[in-house]
Amino acid sequence: MTGSRLRTLIGFGAVALTLGFFPALQEALDLPRFLVIFLFTTMFWVSQASSWNILTGFAGYFSFGQGAWYGIGVYTVSVLVGKHGWPFVAALPFAGLAAGAAGLLLGVVVFRLRRLSGEIFALTTLAVAFVLAAVARLSPAIDGGTGIFMTGTPIPEFLGDFSTAMYRLTLVFALLTVLAAYLIHDSRLGWGLFAIRDDEQVADGLGVPVFRYKMAALGANAFFAGLMGGVWSLQLGFVTVDDVFNIRVPLFVILMSVLGGMSHWMGPVLGAVIITTLSDRLNSAGLADVSQIIIGALLVVLALAVREGVYLRMRDRWVTTAAIFFGVLALVTVLDINSSLISDFAYAIVATTVAMLVPSGVWERVRAARGGNGRGGPPDILAEDLTEANT
């Protein structure tokens, strides 16, 4: 085990422990209960974005299919529990398995075809979700247009009350998804997927088992998305086709991963935290209608402006990042602009993200103006050139 892997796993364990004890901490310190709900919503999106990124970020196959896998998970649990009276926990694994199987089925059809380009794959996955929606709406065995009630589903006692149970379930599955993404990222499978993303024909020629690897990525994506969908059926309470198979899930995972960065497993995690915080604050400020417009506009800007995502930039400029984040956090806390803890964090997160979205060229110039000898800065010659060019 290399040093960096050990460090990552220790960090992973620390985050898991902190998050694991958070509900107890919240009660002990009498923090707002909403924090628990906010955190399990965030973890839901962390899991969705991370699982999406295994296929799209690593293997480069752009997928609109996240809503389909998520929806299969939601409906598997809803039908088994709501219509056949299964216990919730027994139905849960089938959510992941059903979605995973559907993913592999699609994979067999589309990946066996050499000619299927990335764009056509993307649109095929888009069509899958709408076909599933139509089938669910028309078939009485699944939904039949009436919806399924999940409120009052008995939850095993060891999970605690409703929000604590949601918190624990989402935490476990989010950790599993991110761990899987990390392990794939740093494995032979991951290198193979990156090779496929860069140039599939060359990868094939160099002996990467292209078909098997793509199937593995698609299967993992669908499995984790479905599993978390199964958990989320509880939170939905009343499951309807329009609520489940809408454009929201694919839109948000794309946005989160593009923002965070798709080449690293941490990118979607960070993107999910940023977007969930932002959208939660917009909604609580009564801007729910505008928030979708803002998010659409953000997607356009990000697609044009940011190539590698904010995570890698934050890692490269971690001193600046930490300074801005804690500076703004301290500032809003001292000024007491907003009494809510999430709002304080939201200001800090937005400030840091915006700072990281500044084009690289501007950063280089700032560094050059300072003398160009800073940590990781450009070589002196380049710095001089830039200074000259500026004057």
Added chain:
Amino acid sequence: MDLISQGVVSGVLVGGLYALMSLGLSLSWGALKIINLAHFSFILLSAYFVYQLTLSYQIDPLVTMVLVVPLFFGIGALMQVFFHMVKVDEFKSLIITFGIFIILQSLIRTIWSADFRRIGSELNPYATESIHIGAVAFPVSQLVAFAAAVLIAVGMSLLLSRTYFGKAVRAVAQDREMARAFGVDPRRVAVILSGLTTCFSALAGLFVAVGQTIFPGLAVSWFGIVFSVVILGGLGNTVGTLTAGVIVGVASNTAAVTWGPLSAPLVTFLILIAALLFRPEGLLTRRSVA
């Protein structure tokens, strides 16, 4: 038997509307290399414009064409100017137009709410009228839409094969740099073509507003059908798109009549998969621009 023949006739007619909805997407993908998901919201937006204009000025819905079509030409042309400014490839265009799609969908939802809207029958003589031949009914609104689809598909095909502009479009689609070397301005060609494609979407929206109830979720429900038609027809192939629209319309309608409504989306999807498997280049590829 009458039920089946009625199903086939409705399928052919509704296939015309499917083709009209798909023409814009197919041309912009095939010739401009831009997968424009915003077309779905353009169709819906145009439908809402038609609805609003008809209601506000108490005019015949078909008359709104004189306002709506030029407006959408402008929107499409402007969008292409933007795409030129930021230099997008096929992949980026997918993400960017998805963003535009989301923005327009929320705008529609904000302005007109999620309610079901329909142009009242006193203003819309086309919705209820139909011509009867034997036991089979031909709804007028669908007949007009079908005629428009045929006119546009054949007209565009002639335009692309016979005129200077058409040659320029095909040249740009094949090799932008070479086209430039031979004196074609790729930017201008692309802007005009993009304007035209959004015009087709605007017309599709007009017939949607005339023929059925509209609501914001409608745009999303078109994805499966339109995408199947575009792939089956072949990118940039207008006559192919018309043929594919009719095939998809007839197949899904007949399936719905024989096996119940559940089978229609499944049949559409199976056609799509079959098209991807056996004819990924489209049914009639000879005339394709790309």
